[in-house]
Amino acid sequence: MVSEEDLQNMSPEEIAELQRKQCIFCKIIKGEIPSKKVFEDDKIIAILDINPAAKGHTLIMTKEHYPILPVIPLDVAAHMFRTTKYLVKSLKEAMVTNSATVFIANGAIAGQQSPHFLYHLIPREPDDGLDKFMIPANEFKEEEVKQHLSALKGKLGLMMREYKAKKGKEGEVKQAKPISQQDLAKFIDANPQVREAIINHPEEFKKQLEANPELKHMFVGINIDKLSMALKQIKK
Amino acid sequence: MMACVVCDKIKEKKALIVYEDVNLIAILPSKPAAVGHIKIMPKQHSSKLEELGDELVQDLFFLANFSSASVFEALQAHGTNIILNESDNHLAIDVIPRKENDGLDFMWKPKQLTPEEMDSVHNSIKDKAFVIGKVEQEQKEPAQEAEPVEAAEEKKEEIIKIPEEEKTNYLIKQLTDKIP
Numbered sequence: 001m002v003s004e005e006d007l008q009n010m011s012p013e014e015i016a017e018l019q020r021k022q023c024i025f026c027k028i029i030k031g032e033i034p035s036k037k038v039f040e041d042d043k044i045i046a047i048l049d050i051n052p053a054a055k056g057h058t059l060i061m062t063k064e065h066y067p068i069l070p071v072i073p074l075d076v077a078a079h080m081f082r083t084t085k086y087l088v089k090s091l092k093e094a095m096v097t098n099s100a101t102v103f104i105a106n107g108a109i110a111g112q113q114s115p116h117f118l119y120h121l122i123p124r125e126p127d128d129g130l131d132k133f134m135i136p137a138n139e140f141k142e143e144e145v146k147q148h149l150s151a152l153k154g155k156l157g158l159m160m161r162e163y164k165a166k167k168g169k170e171g172e173v174k175q176a177k178p179i180s181q182q183d184l185a186k187f188i189d190a191n192p193q194v195r196e197a198i199i200n201h202p203e204e205f206k207k208q209l210e211a212n213p214e215l216k217h218m219f220v221g222i223n224i225d226k227l228s229m230a231l232k233q234i235k236k
Numbered sequence: 237m238m239a240c241v242v243c244d245k246i247k248e249k250k251a252l253i254v255y256e257d258v259n260l261i262a263i264l265p266s267k268p269a270a271v272g273h274i275k276i277m278p279k280q281h282s283s284k285l286e287e288l289g290d291e292l293v294q295d296l297f298f299l300a301n302f303s304s305a306s307v308f309e310a311l312q313a314h315g316t317n318i319i320l321n322e323s324d325n326h327l328a329i330d331v332i333p334r335k336e337n338d339g340l341d342f343m344w345k346p347k348q349l350t351p352e353e354m355d356s357v358h359n360s361i362k363d364k365a366f367v368i369g370k371v372e373q374e375q376k377e378p379a380q381e382a383e384p385v386e387a388a389e390e391k392k393e394e395i396i397k398i399p400e401e402e403k404t405n406y407l408i409k410q411l412t413d414k415i416p
Contacts, residue, residue, distance in 0.1 A: 036358040039365040046365070048358055051346035055357050070305050081297035082290045083368065088322075089286045090364035094357070098284070099322040102329075103342070106304055107315025110334040111343050124322065132344050133321055135330045137267035145264055148272050149252055151310040152303075156255045156262065159302035217280065217289055 020065045025116035029063050039087060044080050046087055046121075053122050053130055056095040060084060061118035069106060069117055074166055088121055095123040101133050179218055187218065188231070195231060202228040242326035243281050259292055260299055269340060272311040272333040274303040282327050285320070296329065303331040317342055 002018065010018070020026055027033040029045055038058055039046040049057040062080060066072045072080070088100045103120040105111035124130065179187070188195050197205045202224050209216040209224075245251060246261055254274060255262040262276045276299050282288055288296070304316040313333035319342065320329045334340065349357070 036354060038358065038361040039368055048354065048361075050354075052349060053344035054347065055349065055353070056361060058361065069301055077298070077301070078294045081294045084297070085285050085288070085290065085293045086368040087365060090368065091361060094360040094364045100285075101322070102285075102318075102320040104300075104304075104318035105315070105342075106308075106318070107313075107334065109336060110315030110317045112315070119318075130344060132342050133319060135319065135321070135332070136269045136340065137265070138269060140268060140271060142266075144271050145266065145268060146252060148310050149254065149264060152254045152264075152272070152274065152306050155306035155309055156299075156302055159305060160255060160257070160299065163298055163302065220280065220282070220287070 019115055023116050026065050043076050056091050056123040058121045059118045066117050067115050091123045097123050097125050099124040198228050199231050240281050240326050269332045272307050274331040276329045283324050300329045307333045
């Protein structure tokens, strides 16, 4: 056992090391404590929660021990967030439902129970009784709601600028801008190979869309089969 | 496309906007759960996470993370909850500052599942999540020049076609393939 006095004499690094040694999730990751893993790669791991809010309730975490989200390195957090999308999809498919909740608690007051940062992915069903996750809408005076606007705007703007600079792709996200149907028509006109693909190989084209998020984004809400028929008519 | 109140509001720009770029917007809702509550939405109309591109998902969660950090700093919050509830409406993430006795409670009552139920859930999720790492590995491999692009593409075909019962064998085969 480590006494209160020992703790006071320890450096922050030593305390962090001690937390790692005692962390139940680090032990799970090392395989010293059994768990039900649903996904694992070199950076992250996902396991079933043993006290689930619903069937399929999964915890996602980094393999390295980080106590809070903001200290996770950018590339690791980015990988975890991207994988979250696919895991949520897998959970929904496995539990045969079409909605899920992603729940993150920062700080004990918010419900963070683990010194190893992790978050919850919970498949949802209509009338599943999980009303706890509903976001309450409360009445506050307008001045109260507004009072932190400029402070939050300043801090958030700065953090996002730093993030985008680090990511080094400030301009790249612009590709994903939603486009109008007229612009989409122009895009198809300007790219004969795309038009041919839609006309002659609509099924192949749908697969292409799945593999290419930017392209998929341009065709959101468009029925490819109908588009294929329409383009065929125009061609004639 | 169906009419969406959120899409209209994003275009009107009448809300108290704390952050906006080409793809994302963060506002202070007029009826917040707590003072400092930030609501984040992709501008693109979608109701499910998988409808968004990978990079947009990444940016969305980073914006939520930074909103949480801003709330800690600006409001001296003691904690935050970041909650994404998928529904049939426009997708949103809520970042809610927490303090002692704030009257908020998002903690659920755990369900008791039998070991058999846990096993069956475990197996069905593993089966679906099986492809996640594989597809990502695929995308990385050509870049690392670990194998020619053609070979990687062939492999992709292979992965799609694996019957359920052959998955384990396939994994073993993949491992043994890598051993010279």
